[in-house]
Amino acid sequence: MIAVDHLQKSFGRQVALEDVSFAVPKGEVFGFVGPNGAGKTTTIRILATLSAPDGGDATVGGVPVSENPAEVRALIGYMPDFFGVYDRLTSGEYLEFYAACHGVPRRRRARVAQELLELVDLTDRRDVAVDTLSRGMKQRLGLARALVHDPQVLLLDEPASGLDPRARVEMKELIRELRRMGKTILISSHILPELEQLCTWVGFIDGGKMAAAGPMEEVRDRVTTGRRLRIELAQPSEEETERVAALLRDHPGVLAVRPLPDHLEVAVNDEVEDEQLLSALVEKKVRVRSFSQIAGDLSEAFMRLTEDHRGS
Amino acid sequence: MSVTRRFLQGLDNPIVVKEGVSRMRTWRAPVVATLYLSLIGAVGYAWLNVDIGVTQQSIGAVSASAIGSHAFAAMAFFQLTLISLFAPALAAGAVSGERERQTLDVLLVSRVSAFGIIWGKLVASMAYTLLLILTALPLFAAVFLFGGIDPSQFFVSQLITVATAIGLGAISIFWSTLFKRSLAATVMSYASAFGLMVGTAVLSTMLMATQFTAGRGTLIATTGAQTPGLPALWYLNPFFSLYEVLFPQGYAWPTLRTFLQLLIFGPGAGGYTPIGGPVVEPWHATVVAEGLVAVACTIASVWLLRGRRTRPRRRVEPVAQEPA
Numbered sequence: 006m007i008a009v010d011h012l013q014k015s016f017g018r019q020v021a022l023e024d025v026s027f028a029v030p031k032g033e034v035f036g037f038v039g040p041n042g043a044g045k046t047t048t049i050r051i052l053a054t055l056s057a058p059d060g061g062d063a064t065v066g067g068v069p070v071s072e073n074p075a076e077v078r079a080l081i082g083y084m085p086d087f088f089g090v091y092d093r094l095t096s097g098e099y100l101e102f103y104a105a106c107h108g109v110p111r112r113r114r115a116r117v118a119q120e121l122l123e124l125v126d127l128t129d130r131r132d133v134a135v136d137t138l139s140r141g142m143k144q145r146l147g148l149a150r151a152l153v154h155d156p157q158v159l160l161l162d163e164p165a166s167g168l169d170p171r172a173r174v175e176m177k178e179l180i181r182e183l184r185r186m187g188k189t190i191l192i193s194s195h196i197l198p199e200l201e202q203l204c205t206w207v208g209f210i211d212g213g214k215m216a217a218a219g220p221m222e223e224v225r226d227r228v229t230t231g232r233r234l235r236i237e238l239a240q241p242s243e244e245e246t247e248r249v250a251a252l253l254r255d256h257p258g259v260l261a262v263r264p265l266p267d268h269l270e271v272a273v274n275d276e277v278e279d280e281q282l283l284s285a286l287v288e289k290k291v292r293v294r295s296f297s298q299i300a301g302d303l304s305e306a307f308m309r310l311t312e313d314h315r316g317s
Numbered sequence: 318m319s320v321t322r323r324f325l326q327g328l329d330n331p332i333v334v335k336e337g338v339s340r341m342r343t344w345r346a347p348v349v350a351t352l353y354l355s356l357i358g359a360v361g362y363a364w365l366n367v368d369i370g371v372t373q374q375s376i377g378a379v380s381a382s383a384i385g386s387h388a389f390a391a392m393a394f395f396q397l398t399l400i401s402l403f404a405p406a407l408a409a410g411a412v413s414g415e416r417e418r419q420t421l422d423v424l425l426v427s428r429v430s431a432f433g434i435i436w437g438k439l440v441a442s443m444a445y446t447l448l449l450i451l452t453a454l455p456l457f458a459a460v461f462l463f464g465g466i467d468p469s470q471f472f473v474s475q476l477i478t479v480a481t482a483i484g485l486g487a488i489s490i491f492w493s494t495l496f497k498r499s500l501a502a503t504v505m506s507y508a509s510a511f512g513l514m515v516g517t518a519v520l521s522t523m524l525m526a527t528q529f530t531a532g533r534g535t536l537i538a539t540t541g542a543q544t545p546g547l548p549a550l551w552y553l554n555p556f557f558s559l560y561e562v563l564f565p566q567g568y569a570w571p572t573l574r575t576f577l578q579l580l581i582f583g584p585g586a587g588g589y590t591p592i593g594g595p596v597v598e599p600w601h602a603t604v605v606a607e608g609l610v611a612v613a614c615t616i617a618s619v620w621l622l623r624g625r626r627t628r629p630r631r632r633v634e635p636v637a638q639e640p641a
């Protein structure tokens with residue numbers, strides 16, 4: 006339903022997306038996970054026809070985004086990471102306004118608004134000015150707004166950000182409900198546990214590149230059977246750490262590298278032989294103090310590797 | 318589809334409806350309208366009183382028609398000034414405000430076309446200005462009853478005001494689409510309004526002065542009467558047009574072709590040989606110019622706004638376009 010193929014995008018000299026590819030089949034909930042600045046919003050904006058990619062292809066429901074944006078817009082419901090509401094409009098009017106913008110016939114608008122308010126549990130706020138709603142309510146209203154034209158695909162950019170735990174649970178429940186309605190949902194977050202029980206598919210993005218993507222089970226298997234190594238350097242200077250990190254990233258089978266002040270954390274797949282990796286490093290005159298394996302589960306593994314490591 | 322139906326459909330634009338609802342909900346809308354009417358009323362009333370006093374002292378008799386036309390003119394000038402202050406304020410936040418409020422993207426992923434957004438914004442901001450002009454009509458009608466102004470002058474004076482409002486509104490929306498910040502858009506909108514209302518007058522006066530000193534203050538001779546060799550810029554000044562409509566000086570205005578010559582080459586030495594054709598009065602030029610400005614600004618704004626969405630790269634098959 007959503008397919009992204011070798012997407013590239015730069016803003017001036019700032020490369021936002023280097024190589025992003027993933028696919029989401031119909032009816033799945035895709036968790037798009039990555040740290041701040043990884044390129045999630047950039048990818049979603051391209052899918053939402055708000056920004057054109059520099060290279061690569063994106064299609065929604067088989068429709069290429071850059072060839073036929075109008076048709077894509079009819080297919081998607083988009084909820085931005087930040088969005089405002091108009092003052093001096095009630096929740097009901099707010100939804101009716103967007104229903105009108107999406108071409109919902111006049112006589113059906115009020116009913117659509119009412120149904121959506123029921124769905125997001127804001128029926129009692131129907132006649133309340135939108136700018137007086139709480140953050141969580143606005144977020145739910147924003148989700149309702151994305152649904153006014155009953156789109157098949159939902160692009161939700163961090164729908165749970167800024168919500169308290171209770172509101173997060175409600176938001177998740179809402180997304181489950183939407184999945185039951187047969188929608189294909191892409192939902193981004195910088196925290197995996199947030200999405201782990203919710204998503205059926207998952208993709209990890211970091212620094213504009215996909216680290217892994219696929220069905221949840223498959224990725225979980227891959228990552229948990231894959232291992233994490235801890236490499237401690239004899240002279241952990243900053244340049245040396247960076248150099249080693251670069252070497253490791255080039256090594257086949259290395260999934261991700263995270264330089265830390267006193268050691269490096271490396272995620273590798275099963276093909277990697279420890280001795281080979283070690284001797285490859287030694288060959289490049291890297292002095293290794295210790296080389297060991299760390300155990301962990303999916304969320305721990307990936308979150309630690311994709312956590313903000315770009316202090317550089 | 319008939320033209321009127323198309324026009325009515327154009328008004329059935331979600332943005333027009335939304336802006337209308339939310340604007341009328343503020344305390345500002347009625348307050349501004351009341352203030353507007355009382356100010357225009359006050360100017361008319363004051364002028365009537367002063368005029369009556371002055372004429373009584375000097376001639377001892379009161380000519381109702383002279384007083385009426387003076388008061389009418391005072392009100393019309395004042396209204397034009399107010400409109401040129403309101404129109405930018407109402408339109409300058411149109412698109413930049415959506416951007417600042419972070420509601421623009423959501424609008425852009427909907428089915429509303431870029432034209433629909435710009436058109437909606439223009440109609441919504443103009444509707445309020447036109448409403449103000451409309452509500453002031455009874456005041457003008459009251460002064461009109463003193464005489465001294467004929468119905469066509471009444472009509473044309475209102476037309477100039479409406480055209481100015483639309484032109485300035487469209488310019489402001491253009492700035493609003495161009496700039497990210499409403500503040501910048503507002504500053505540029507007022508600068509444009511100032512340029513149109515004052516700048517054109519100052520510039521043309523300067524032009525005329527240089528022409529006179531260069532011995533080229535020759536007049537355009539048309540049908541016997543003498544028309545000052547006015548720079549074409551003067552014709553674009555709404556105040557000038559309004560003045561010429563309310564107090565016609567009996568000039569013979571250039572024909573369309575002479576006017577275009579004047580516009581392109583400026584007043585030449587030795588005047589112009591009269592060329593036949595329709596006559597261009599200043600208000601014709603003003604109204605047409607404002608209309609052209611409005612169209613150009615709307616097209617430019619739509620073009621700018623389209624750039625914020627992905628545009629179809631290659632044509633695959635005709636996409637069902639939403640009705641405008």
Ligand SMILES: Nc1ncnc2c1ncn2[C@@H]1O[C@H](COP(=O)(O)OP(=O)(O)OP(=O)(O)O)[C@@H](O)[C@H]1O
Nearest residue numbers: 016019020021040041042043044045046047048195
């Ligand atoms: N309009 C822009 N102009 C310049 N650089 C941009 C722009 N938008 C994004 N970037 C850059 O692109 C990179 C990716 O940003 P993006 O917003 O896609 O990240 P993200 O994964 O959504 O992060 P977050 O979790 O903080 O929302 C960042 O380095 C950012 O600085």
Ligand SMILES: [Mg+2]
Nearest residue numbers: 045046047086
């Ligand atoms: Mg983001």
